[in-house]
Amino acid sequence: MVVPLFGYLGTLPIRLWDESRLANNAFEMYDTGHVLVTTFEYSPDIWNTKPPLLIWLQAGLMKVMGVNEWAVRLPSAVAGLLTCALLLFLSLRYLKSFWFGFIAILVLITAEGYVTEHGTRTGDYDALLTLFTTLSALAFFAYFETKRIRYLYWVFAATALAVLTKSIAGLLFVPALGLYAIMRGQVLPLLKNKHFYIGLAGCLAAIAGYYLLREASSPGYLQAVWDNELGGRYLQVNENHPGDFWFYYYGFSELKLTAWYLLVPCGFAVGLLLKKDRMNRLAVFCAVVIVCFFLVISISKTKLHWYDIPLYPFLAMLIAMLVYTVFDWLRSLAWAHQHMRYNVWPFVFLFVLAINPYRKTLERTYTPEEHPGDKVFFDIGYFLKDALKGKQDITGQSLLYEGFNTHNLFYLYALRDKGTRLDFQDWTNLKPGERVIVPQEHIKQYVREHYDHEVVEEIGTITKFRIHGKKQ
Structure with a gap:
């Protein structure tokens, strides 16, 4: 058993x-x-x-x-x-x-x-x-x-x-x-x-x-x-x-x-x-x-x-x-x-x-594995699990996510309990200098189209951006 x-x-x-x-x-x-x-x-x-x-x-x-x-x-x-x-x-x-x-x-x-x-x-x-x-x-x-x-x-x-x-x-x-x-x-x-x-x-x-x-x-x-x-x-x-x-x-x-x-x-x-x-x-x-x-x-x-x-x-x-x-x-x-x-x-x-x-x-x-159709969806969960273990640097960053997000909120709570702050952010109103973590493709596309940005790191389906300002 x-x-x-x-x-x-x-x-x-x-x-x-x-x-x-x-x-x-x-x-x-x-x-x-x-x-x-x-x-x-x-x-x-x-x-x-x-x-x-x-x-x-x-x-x-x-x-x-x-x-x-x-x-x-x-x-x-x-x-x-x-x-x-x-x-x-x-x-x-x-x-x-x-x-x-x-x-x-x-x-x-x-x-x-x-x-x-x-x-x-x-x-x-x-x-x-x-x-x-x-x-x-x-x-x-x-x-x-x-x-x-x-x-x-x-x-x-x-x-x-x-x-x-x-x-x-x-x-x-x-x-x-x-x-x-x-x-x-x-x-x-x-x-x-x-x-x-x-x-x-x-x-x-x-x-x-x-x-x-x-x-x-x-x-x-x-x-x-x-x-x-x-x-x-x-x-x-x-x-x-x-x-x-x-x-x-x-x-x-x-x-x-x-x-x-x-x-x-x-x-x-x-x-x-x-x-x-x-x-x-x-x-x-x-x-x-x-x-x-x-x-x-x-x-x-x-x-x-x-x-x-x-x-x-x-x-x-x-x-x-x-x-x-x-x-x-x-x-x-x-x-x-x-x-x-x-x-x-x-x-x-x-x-x-x-x-x-x-x-x-x-x-x-x-050896539990994700269903192939769910793997992309839960990639952010594995990323946040690693962050909770100190394997990912999320200092001074925010998470951009759309939709029902209680599975992510749990890890944000757990990180906060360990003294690390990670919050959700409105991706339509990002400020120069902000660093954001983006797992969803449509939000990545929005960032690319509306902000001058720099790709800091890509981890699987997760992309980290540094925002320089809104495009003119």
């Missing part, structure tokens, strides 16, 4: 859109010490209306590790590790098998849609959300299996943490859990249990407490939550992210679970057919969670590729049911034990099955 989850986590520069927005939220919280209201450019952030649990973790890590990519991304990587630990814990305690958990983890960390950008490899909400939704669901399952009250409290605690991570997305497993309770005939016993109401009250208090405090500190917040996350996102296409009902299925089959997706129905069938009651019930539970969550996100009008990330631990368990059954059968072969000192066949099977998916995972994480 180490290389897929943690290896070279800081190699790629901060990504545009969500990761960079959250990174700037975290820096400003770290810089000001104000922990209740997330800000962007030091004003209350009404575009990103999610609660700040992830932001708190990132800001805390900036105090410990400094302002860098690791501080932004480490919570996601650790969440991935803990999610794997949950699968292993379930396997050891409930199925009494190390190897089932091992196989489920192997499937999970070789899923392109899980160990990826917006998943465990970047500072986005979804890996942390998946940790808490997985914990909540498995605790719910464990409660019905054992009737131990502590698991019921874990359900509500994890649900509260999921909501404080990504708002309403933390509740999207609730329909599946309700349906499973109906299928098990446990709705009335659950409703008669006083601990259910104590846990529910605690969960609601934690969630409502944050939202009400945030509204009191920044009036209009609750309306923004409604517009951006509830009616505004689920009932209509938001920010030009449409998709048909099968959007997520095509994602699994073509991009994000390509090595394993055909084994999902096979794993469910095997899980039902095995003469093992615990495996049967776990298969049914995983299937209910997967189908219900898939329906919820597929009916939504707004579609984004990472909305399905909470499904991956449950898909991994269904796939593991088939792989583990073959693995276990090979371990029990009598002739192998009679003719071989050590039965290697189950491990050969597992190696052959997993080596290609794992190799591809290592290629994506050990």
Whole structure:
């Protein structure tokens, strides 16, 4: 798990859109010490209306590790590790098998849609959300299996943490859990249990407490939550992210679970057919969670590729049911034990099955590279990363950039934190003697056409100019 989850986590520069927005939220919280209201450019952030649990973790890590990519991304990587630990814990305690958990983890960390950008490899909400939704669901399952009250409290605690991570997305497993309770005939016993109401009250208090405090500190917040996350996102296409009902299925089959997706129905069938009651019930539970969550996100009008990330631990368990059954059968072969000192066949099977998916995972994480279409766009990120390390001289210079620039703003914040000032500048009003850094070709062209200038240095797609004055 180490290389897929943690290896070279800081190699790629901060990504545009969500990761960079959250990174700037975290820096400003770290810089000001104000922990209740997330800000962007030091004003209350009404575009990103999610609660700040992830932001708190990132800001805390900036105090410990400094302002860098690791501080932004480490919570996601650790969440991935803990999610794997949950699968292993379930396997050891409930199925009494190390190897089932091992196989489920192997499937999970070789899923392109899980160990990826917006998943465990970047500072986005979804890996942390998946940790808490997985914990909540498995605790719910464990409660019905054992009737131990502590698991019921874990359900509500994890649900509260999921909501404080990504708002309403933390509740999207609730329909599946309700349906499973109906299928098990446990709705009335659950409703008669006083601990259910104590846990529910605690969960609601934690969630409502944050939202009400945030509204009191920044009036209009609750309306923004409604517009951006509830009616505004689920009932209509938001920010030009449409998709048909099968959007997520095509994602699994073509991009994000390509090595394993055909084994999902096979794993469910095997899980039902095995003469093992615990495996049967776990298969049914995983299937209910997967189908219900898939329906919820597929009916939504707004579609984004990472909305399905909470499904991956449950898909991994269904796939593991088939792989583990073959693995276990090979371990029990009598002739192998009679003719071989050590039965290697189950491990050969597992190696052959997993080596290609794992190799591809290592290629994506050990040596992460930009998509060819993105390389030019992110060149400025690599330049600013080098500047942060002292490898580029930016003293007394300004940055010219047009468009959404939160990925660059993070590095300007990080440089300022280290005592180096680099600001954005208006390229239509440059003064004689100014030195500017220009990554975008249309701005370079503007400088060439409108200013007497000198090219100081060219570094890849980055050009440094010294301005002598406007052309007459």
